[in-house]
Amino acid sequence: MNAHDLDETDCPEEIAQQNDSTPCGGKSAGRPRAADKEARQQALLQTAGRLFLDKGYGNVSLEMIAREAHVAVRTIYVKFGGKVGLLNAVIVNRRAHFFEGMRSMETDTRPMEEVLTDFSLRFLELLSQPKSNQLYRMVLGESRTSPELAEAFYEAGPKQTRKELARYFDRPDIRARLRSDFSSDVLAFHLLNCVLGDGMCSLLFPQESALTPEVRQARVQQGLKLFLHGVQQQAL
Known part of the structure; x- marks a missing residue:
């Protein structure tokens, strides 16, 4: 400050x-x-x-x-x-709360599966919150009349998440385990979609409470299994 x-x-x-x-x-x-x-x-x-x-x-x-x-x-x-800068700070602050305490993915030496599980559980917890659903619906509903709203949301939220994952997938030790025909950006995009699943339905049919830890754990395990099956180098 x-x-x-x-x-x-x-x-x-x-x-x-x-x-x-x-x-x-x-x-x-x-x-x-x-x-x-x-x-x-x-x-x-x-x-x-x-x-x-x-x-x-x-x-x-x-x-x-x-x-x-x-x-x-x-x-x-x-x-x-101004107002758009304040909104940006609100989103950054909210995202930081859910990832607080997680090691930097650029230097984390834990096995890849463990790092991605940690990240994915936090990501899914964040997006399953009712307030997150409210935020998404607000952005979708007002982005036409307030385009700066959509830009601030993307810059502070989805863009930062994808960049963090892409940097992790670009690490030489991690890159060596993954198929070379997928860029780090594509890998990040598909991991998030595998973990989120049909999460877009929550925007149409919002939940009154966040997903339970048990449900989040099951979804992350299934999503990561699907993701890794498609992108890991096949053993010779």
Whole structure:
């Protein structure tokens, strides 16, 4: 984070005027600690994400987000560049939550099957969440009138997932185990589809709860088996 993070302009002026003893008022309590700034940023992202999903991207203004999150509109512009930048951060933050703690795939020395299982379970858990279904439907419904919405979604979500997988499949030790007639991009695309299966149906028939761990485990095992059967080098 830089000097423009959520600190000196976190509170609207009217809130600062109501309580001069707060950090937003006349008696400064000093710059917030890093943990405090992180908590404020997380609160802002959660508020923005909830409003986007509840009301729709086009129906939410920065003023509305700022009012509910108790920050200044200027703070959002400085930190995120505007509404589309804030949406991008919401998606990045949500994705990072589900992949938190996973080793870097570019250096992970575990067997390929174990690495792909770990990745796929996290990926399927993320996409099976009701909020993820809401996000997909929002993007599909509003992308015509707000093309920047679709671009931000793709850049922060699907593109990053495919790039991460492609870099893994490009590792010399992994590449040597896979058929040479498939590019790393194609491998990434097909792995995701094998794992997701008929996941697009969830956009038409949304579930009220996420898939259970047992269901996710079964789907990942079947999807990986199908994927590896088609792309691994055949033993001589």
